[in-house]
Amino acid sequence: MVSIRRLGAINRTYRHLTRYRQILRILFKYGFHDLVDYLHLDHYLETGLQMISRKPREQIFRYSRPERLRMGLEELGPTFIKLGQLLSTRPDFAPPDYLDELRKLQDNVPPFSYEEVQQIFQEDQGKDPTEIFTDFAVTPLAAASIGQVHLARISSDSLKSTTRSPKNQKASKRDVVVKVQRPGLESIIEVDLEILLRSPP
Structure with missing residues (x-):
């Protein structure tokens, strides 16, 4: 053996x-x-x-x-x-x-390509970026050796599970920056x- x-x-x-x-x-x-x-x-x-x-x-x-x-x-x-x-x-x-x-x-x-970004999201989150964010920029804002960042927009409804928001808070959207690690990095x-x-x- x-x-x-x-x-x-x-x-x-x-x-x-x-x-x-x-x-x-x-x-x-x-x-x-x-x-x-x-x-x-x-x-x-x-x-x-x-x-x-x-x-x-x-x-x-x-x-x-x-x-x-x-x-x-x-x-x-x-x-x-x-x-x-x-x-x-x-x-x-x-x-x-x-x-x-x-x-x-x-x-x-x-x-790296947006197709690779989509694959990373599918593997980590089981969803496409467009299913998580209301807007997600295909072209990265910046790229580095470890990863790259994309501009995105997320609704306040998506944040309620992670933040303590007032019950009467009106629905709104927030601009965020999403950092995506390079595929196969580790x-x-x-x-x-x-x-x-x-x-x-």
Whole structure:
């Protein structure tokens, strides 16, 4: 019989390999094959590495290397965006052109789609945002590495269950800001931290 501990180790290994492939694919996509070779990242994918194209699209080189680094960190997700944000505050560690580009990660993170917002609401609340709020903005007000915020409007009737309102209070609507966590955030950060903290072989 395979022990529960063994099954857990197999599951972590599979998650790590899947994420390693994603990381390598994105690094190659943005022209950082030299970084992969320097850090020996391909060691973790001795089998199946041939399935990942090492050749970036030619148009990617229209962008500078700092721009490509910022774009790659954005695509890698919240853990790496946070890392880029941290690096943007370290002039002792990164050259000025990299610092300027990484600072864009502080307030210029791409949002995720409204379809994903709807799916998150369905999973957490069992309802669409429009079933909870009288109005819900499809386009987010702002986006960050952890989540994004949407403007919405909620009726006072919906608030009565959570607030003590006078019985004679007239029905009204209140503008609110709703923060939605990025999909799969916890599992992505967990795997990324396991990878980053893993001792080299």
